[in-house]
Amino acid sequence: MTTDRDIERILGRWLADGPLEVSDRAFDEAVDRVRRTRQRPAWRLLWRQPPMTTPFRLAAVAAAAILVAVVGISLTARPNDPGVGVGPTPTPTQEPSPSPTRTPNLCQPSEPRCTGLLAAGVHSTGAIITPFTFEVPDGWSKPLDVSGSVNLEPLDGPGSLIGVIPDWVVASQDPCTSAPEPGVGRTVADLVSWLTAHPGLIATVPEPALIGGLDGQVVDIRKDPDWTGACDGAVNLFTHTGTIDDGGSWDINDSTSMRLWFLDGGDGHVVNIIIETTPIGAFDPFVDVATPIVESFDFTP
């Protein structure tokens, strides 16, 4: 019987064992192909750069349909050119695709331990040590529900999530590891003070918050792009201690934005909720979608 930790320990050594050098022949062939390939001009590439998220795609489809309709109408119904002899052609219209792909295997509200696509409705968590209920509309999944973390993710937003993580502690800053940072407390006030004072972060003024019966504070953060620290371009944020599952550390890089709630769970527990998006421009729209879900959380027994 293996454990997850066995697998993690083994994989690094196993993957290190294998070919490390490309053959001269393969590299030379690549160089030959490069020499025969013309570079694309920048203007052709840059307009393709923004990611085509679902809303962008729908907007593009709608714009294309409108364009086709306008052109079609202008060609077939010119008031001064009635003699074309062809009746108005039905303009092809394209309906936006109705919703993300569905499968019949939805987690139902009666299945708190189920992970995967969620049926719309009120669900319970299954394994997290600070259990709660939450309500989602269609189009959401729960890919992770372990003792140390629950993730909720929209099906049409691969760069976004809502996370609930109990009992964060500040992670080591230098060296940049998942060990706790010495000298920083673990209360709501301690965590928020540390966060808002971090030189590598741009944070909003913390505001009082009440989520699911728990009081606390909420703050938005992103990384200061000019800051260079010990964590390879990211700011190390929080980690777990003890034995709860999935206790890796959390960090933030230049392309990520976060809204963080720090809630007093009583008995020394702090419940942390995170709304996280990549890229930064996706933050506000996703907050609008995710906030009703966060506000549906109920931590009371």
Next chain:
Amino acid sequence: MDRDLVEAAQHGDQEAYVDLVRARADHLFAIAQRILRDVDRAEDALQDALVIAWRDLRALRDPGRFDAWLRRLLVNVCLAQATRERRRTAHLRVLPIDGPAAPDDIAGVVDRDQLERGFRRLPPDQRALLVLYHFVGYSHAEIAETLDIPVGTARSRLHHAHRAMRAAVEADARTGILGGRPA
């Protein structure tokens, strides 16, 4: 120095580009080989990635991000290739690897053949996650950037990849026991 080479290559200097990628080719090949588990396909993926990178190099706004950009491109090429290959071979039964499969000192828990078969059972994106984390040594943030996902998503996907790998290895062990193959 490399920044100069990137900028020169962006202006069409092929020699600068060749110098730039020559120093990185072995590492990129090693990543591709770990994801695809095949030397020939890894070489194909590397060639494709280097050609695409040259073709689209002018899209790179920050020359200082060249390495991360190139790795991301390579991983995407590997994922596309692995997905195509997976579709093509989805109907085939997975055969045991020839040769002895005795436990060795890698873990004392599972043997290399079990790991190989278990890893090949994973979807390509999970393989890429595990390679970036365990072989390249990326942090969650770097994986997130490479795969264009949030850091939290990278963490949860990595967690699932470890679970899936463990399940695949255990399933392989059961198959071995049932099928009489040395486990």
